[in-house]
Amino acid sequence: xxxxxxxxxxxxxxxxxxxxxxxxxxQHREKYAEACKGKKLATLFYEPSTRTRLSFEAxxxxxxxxxxxxxxxxxxxxxxGESVADTARTVSKYAxxxxxxxxxxxAPLVASQHVNIPVINAGDGGHNHPTQTLTxxxxxxxxxxxxxxLTVGFCGDLKFGRTVHSLIKQLSCYENIRFILISxxxxxxxxxxxxxxxxxxxxxxxxxxxxxxxxGQLDILYMTRVQRERFFNEADYIRLKDTYILNLAKLANAKxxxxxxxxxxxxxxxxxxxxxxxxxxxxxxxxxxxxxxxALMLKLLGLENNTK
Ligand code: NCD
Numbered sequence: 001x002x003x004x005x006x007x008x009x010x011x012x013x014x015x016x017x018x019x020x021x022x023x024x025x026x027q028h029r030e031k032y033a034e035a036c037k038g039k040k041l042a043t044l045f046y047e048p049s050t051r052t053r054l055s056f057e058a059x060x061x062x063x064x065x066x067x068x069x070x071x072x073x074x075x076x077x078x079x080x081g082e083s084v085a086d087t088a089r090t091v092s093k094y095a096x097x098x099x100x101x102x103x104x105x106x107a108p109l110v111a112s113q114h115v116n117i118p119v120i121n122a123g124d125g126g127h128n129h130p131t132q133t134l135t136x137x138x139x140x141x142x143x144x145x146x147x148x149x150l151t152v153g154f155c156g157d158l159k160f161g162r163t164v165h166s167l168i169k170q171l172s173c174y175e176n177i178r179f180i181l182i183s184x185x186x187x188x189x190x191x192x193x194x195x196x197x198x199x200x201x202x203x204x205x206x207x208x209x210x211x212x213x214x215x216g217q218l219d220i221l222y223m224t225r226v227q228r229e230r231f232f233n234e235a236d237y238i239r240l241k242d243t244y245i246l247n248l249a250k251l252a253n254a255k256x257x258x259x260x261x262x263x264x265x266x267x268x269x270x271x272x273x274x275x276x277x278x279x280x281x282x283x284x285x286x287x288x289x290x291x292x293x294x295a296l297m298l299k300l301l302g303l304e305n306n307t308k
């Protein structure tokens with residue numbers, strides 16, 4: 001039984017296959033319209049979400065399957081004290097595949113150990129978010145034409161941002177990647193990512209606190225929101241939340257072929273005037289997320305050849 005809990009659960013070859021399949025789906029949507037006919041996706045979301053949950057659901061519907069689930073812990077038996085393991089076991093009697101988001105690191109892993117259907121981690125606390133990583137990889141591949149030879153800037157909350165952690169891990173598997181990590185001191189990438197990924201693999205990286213001096217070096221700028229829900233105290237959040245606001249003036253020295261990504265939701269960190277700049281690809285990224293989740297579910301269900 002294959003699950004996707006950590007981005008490194010997939011080999012580079014499998015990731016390439018998923019990205020290729022997503023690209024084929026983009027080109028030939030009708031071929032896949034009934035590929036998941038009769039299959040059910042359960043979305044178990046214990047934490048708020050707009051894009052991730054709806055894109056999973058849209059993906060399954062576009063494959064001809066159906067969806068069930070809940071969108072907050074309050075609306076499930078978690079409110080009565082049921083364990084993640086028991087909820088997952090129950091849902092596995094109704095569904096063929098599970099996408100789970102949970103505020104606690106490791107919850108989707110626990111679920112995967114108790115069921116005999118694939119479990120996909122749709123974000124666990126400040127830890128990982130592997131399907132956002134697939135989304136980000138497809139966006140970079142489609143808009144830059146490559147996943148190697150890139151200087152990638154991450155900006156914002158690099159401490160709690162799970163999308164950042166997963167994407168750093170994954171991009172570190174490609175050739176000639178260099179990272180510039182832009183954050184306040186308090187929100188730097190956790191040591192375990194530096195030790196287990198960047199230092200271990202000898203990936204060049206620098207940590208800076210200001211965006212303007214480095215923006216001209218970047219091929220990709222990955223903006224993130226300060227993760228309010230993971231702060232212990234509101235005063236720290238308020239002090240740090242508007243450290244970086246990307247606007248057109250700051251983009252003056254950026255490369256003309258820079259691509260700006262953001263997993264969304266955006267709060268204040270990108271001025272809306274940037275949205276119409278051709279370098280902004282964060283709303284295209286949303287759509288790539290749906291196609292890559294279609295490809296992932298087909299793979300995990302072994303249905304990638306079930307085409308018309
Ligand atoms: C991200 C998440 O949930 O981690 N959103 C998403 O899935 N697109 C980023 C965020 O919430 O800031």
